[in-house]
Amino acid sequence: MANGPTSSTAGATHHHRWDGSGNLVANPIDRYSIGDRTPGLVTDADGSLTIRLQPDSPGSAEEPNWLPTPAQGTWFAALRMYLPRTEVIDTRWECPPINRVA
Numbered sequence: 001m002a003n004g005p006t007s008s009t010a011g012a013t014h015h016h017r018w019d020g021s022g023n024l025v026a027n028p029i030d031r032y033s034i035g036d037r038t039p040g041l042v043t044d045a046d047g048s049l050t051i052r053l054q055p056d057s058p059g060s061a062e063e064p065n066w067l068p069t070p071a072q073g074t075w076f077a078a079l080r081m082y083l084p085r086t087e088v089i090d091t092r093w094e095c096p097p098i099n100r101v102a
Contacts, residue, residue: 020074
C-alpha cells in the first residue's frame, strides 16, 4: 500500500490490521498498526510511503515499513485519518489500493 508524496491529513494517519473476527493478531515484532508517526519509516524516492502487509519480514531494509499479517486465514486492513484535509472529506482524494505483489 503506498501513499502519495503529500499527506491527506493535518493529523495522524494509521494503517491497522485485524483477523477475520476483528481481533488484533499476535506477531513477532508486536506491531499492530503503522502510521506516519511510526519511528524509522522509510519513504520511497518520490516521497511516497510503501507499507508492507505480509506475514514474513521483507528484510531489514524494508522492515520499518512492515505491518505483519497472518500467514493464513482472513484478515483485513483499515486506514484511519485524523483531521483529514478537505479533499478527503469532499471525496476528491482516493485511498491508494493495496496491491498484491506475490
